Amino acid sequence: MKLYGYWRSTSSYRLRIALALKGLTPEPMPVHLVRNGGEHRGEAYRRINPxxxxPSLALDDGSVLIQSPAIIEYLEEVYPEPPLLPADPVARARVRGVAAIIGCDIHPLHNVGPLNHLRRDLGRSEEEVGAWIGRWISEGFAAVEALIGDDGYCFGPIPRLADVYLVPQVYAAERFAVPLAPFPRITRVAALAAAHPAFAMAHPARQPDAE
Amino acid sequence: MKLYGYWRSTSSYRLRIALALKGLTPEPMPVHLVRNGGEHRGEAYRRINPxxxxPSLALDDGSVLIQSPAIIEYLEEVYPEPPLLPADPVARARVRGVAAIIGCDIHPLHNVGPLNHLRRDLGRSEEEVGAWIGRWISEGFAAVEALIGDDGYCFGPIPRLADVYLVPQVYAAERFAVPLAPFPRITRVAALAAAHPAFAMAHPARQPDAE
Known part of the structure; x- marks a missing residue:
């Protein structure tokens, strides 16, 4: 396997955690999102991911999978142990629901494209961009905080899909200086995950392209 | 089952299609997103969905599921026929990948919250808001167009998860007057779906709260 990603990208980090939890160690293929106007926009990378x-994950047979939510569900199906989802369908929906709040309602709004549009096309100040980021992270985290449990990871003693999504989102929140004090459950989960070997090895600072 | 939704909401429409394809007919529970400052923000609805x-889907045992991506995966697990995903894991990842482009990279950016923030908090004009919407739909559709097939639905002769996501996104694109001429595969899929009974009954105009 080859993992195309960027050290600080939220969705690359998310996928690295899922891979590490499954005990998979693909070859890292760094794609620099800033250098040369963004290597992800170049022709060479677009041949891999249109x-x-x-991230993109190239399998050993040459198939390339795109979109972290789709790739992580693939990993769960093909490498079922340890499971990222519980067995009961309603419990699975609760775990996936928290993942979707992060993957749909928070992260897309502070992705590099929208932030650059706010800055360059709409001429917004860094203060306005920061308020935009803070709003979506804070509103989304308020929902997550209400839905996750009182101890352990988001949904019990072992990490699940919700934690795979939450930990990189906390990293992004810290990077953007969004206050986390209103979210004691979320900060508890992030602290617990920081001591877990799979989460630790997936951390941006541990990647070969980290700056 | 009770389906809490709004006739014109992209993610409510998406869930209605999945339910209709599975032959499920939950009781409609309209939640008005504009009237009374937004009924979804009220205390009564927040007791159902924090x-x-x-949308939210209340099951007959009182459990409430939230987030359309999580609810649709639940439906696929509990009501497997007809399947919204093919059997092969790589093929499933391709279908889910297109769904994720729409569910993560397009729809969240033109959701009501971000558009209101652009208008009210950032004082942007309707022309600027329209350009914002058009950019994310057009960029996302260019990727979808490159990934889906040359005939039938997105991935073959029967509707799959990608079509469940795509059809409401085309409806939103038309509503926002985004040009669809560059996307002949997408418009072919939308035309085919319009003639399918499940897609037809899920259409916003057919809902009891349609205006």
Whole structure:
């Protein structure tokens, strides 16, 4: 396997955690999102992923999978142990629901494209961009905080799909200086995950392309 | 089952299609997103869904599921026929990948919250808001167009998860007057779906709260 990603990208980090939890160690293929006007926009990378986004996972037979939510569901199906989802369908929907709040209602709004549009096309100040980011993270985290449990990871003693999504989102929140004090459950989960070997090895600072 | 949703909401429409394809007919529970400052923000609805968003699906045992991606995966697990995903894991990832482009990279950016933030908090004009919407739909559709097939639905002769996501996104594109001429595969899929009974009964205009 080859993992095309960028050290600081939220969705690359998310996929690295899922891979590490499954005990998979693909070859890292860094794609620099800033250098040369963004290597993800270049022709070479678009031949791998026509959408020109990270991450992508190239399988050993040459198939390329795109979109972290789709790739992580693939991993869960093909490498079922340890499971990222519980067995009961309603419990699975609760775990996937928290993942979707992060993957749909928070992260897309502070992705590099929308932030650059706010800055360059709409001429917004860094203060306005920061308020935009903070709003979506804070509103989304308020929902997550209400839905996850009082101890352990988001949904009990072992990490699940919700934690795979939450930990990179907390990293992004810290990077953007969004206050986390209103979210004690979320900060508890992030602290617990920081001590877990799979989460630790997936951390942006541990990647070969980290700056 | 009770389906809390809004006739014109993209994610409510998406869930209605999945339910209709599975032959499920939950009781409609309209939640008006504009009237009374937004009924989804009210205390009564937040007791059902702490995030205060539509759709939510209340099961007959009282469990409430939130977030359309999570609810649709639940439906696929509990009501496997007809399947919204093919059997092969790589093929499933391709179908889910197109769904994720729409569910993560397009729809969240033109959701009501971000558009209102652009208008009210950032003072942007309707022309600027329209360009914002058009950019994310057009960029996302260019990727979808490159990934789906040359005839039938997105991935063959029967509707799959990608079509469940695509058809409401085309409806939104038309509503926002985004040009669809560059996307002949997408418009072919939308035309085919319009003649399918499940897609037809899920259409916003057919809902009891349609205006």
């Amino acid at each position: 959408q020109g986004r990270v | 995030q205060g968003r539509v």
